[in-house]
Amino acid sequence: MSDSEQLDRVRIAHLILQERVARDTGRWDQMRACYSGDARVDISWFRGSGFDFVDASREAADSGSGSFHKMEPCLVDVRDDRAIVDVGVAIHLRTLMDKVEVLLIGHGRMLFRVERTGSNWLINHLTGIYVMDTLQPAVPGEAVSFDRERLAAYRSSYRYLSYLLEMSGRPVSQDLPGVDRPDSVDAILTANTEWLNQQSEP
Template identity: 45%
Template sequence: MTATVTDLVQVIAREREGRDRGWWDQMASCYHPDSQVRSMWFTGTGRQFALASREMAARGDHARHRLSVPSVHHHGERAVVTMPMAIELRIKIRGVEADLVSYARGIYRMERRDGWFGICELSTIYERDTLTPVVPGEAIPIDRQRLAAQPPSYRMLAYYFDGRGYDVDPDLPGDDRPESGDALLADAFDWLRN
């Protein structure tokens, strides 16, 4: 049976829906057992990612993902899908309510095993992010020195997560270091052809 572009994108849509809605079993079921996920705050298997996301939500950290039109590269039993997304969080920094939006590209490696396509790997290339007060004109109290130490392509996201006690990876691919994103994509496309 040949997978269509729609079939592949639906796996990703179901995974993101599961994460955003708190449907943890649905989220975990989209990953192969030996999958790998690497994001700003997490590294591990897809099933571990679902569990860690559940724990994150229980701490009050809720993200929503707005997905854009994906690019699908399909070869035999494998596929690489690049999914542009906006990661949205309504947060508080020292009592000031703000909207944090991080723009990124999810790089999904997918493979058919035992008759179904699942996610083998999810990596992220970060582009830029914004932080705006919910109430226009209200000042968001930012520690400028701590902010300056964060990676430029996901500075606001890293600042917030670091302040919440998460281990933030400062070396992820980003548009501020285009060679890092190029290397990630080159490796994914090598995997696709092998």
């Protein structure tokens, strides 16, 4: 691996961590600066442009929906002016469910497409692969009640997240990439590989 490729990997990994830290700490201008103008985000609760995602994240934070991301080391694959980043993540969310404070942890992988624009690397696309999630009361021993029939209808890879979001009026697509549907994971990995290997337009 050349010195320039090693430097690119470091810069790209820093970009991804900077975007997540900026989101978790409310540094919205820094978060926006991580996305290209034509970036797209496709995750559980949002589908749209990168800049609109920043605005939606700010609105969620202002409404009191607090979350933070615990990130694993980034796996970066670079081809010329494009890169794919795969990073394991645990999303921690504190919210209310029927007036009971609960803690949700969603485990998954975040997949970023990144492009070089001039001398900078910017995020072009963000999606995720969902693995599993857990939910518990913030106060140990406090009772949390569920509609068991509704809960059972959700997929195991993001069951409690689906339940909480629907309860807040934001239904979640049940067609997201998840380990409980390996074909959905293969599809997004294949699409990312094809994108990575495409020749840049002259």
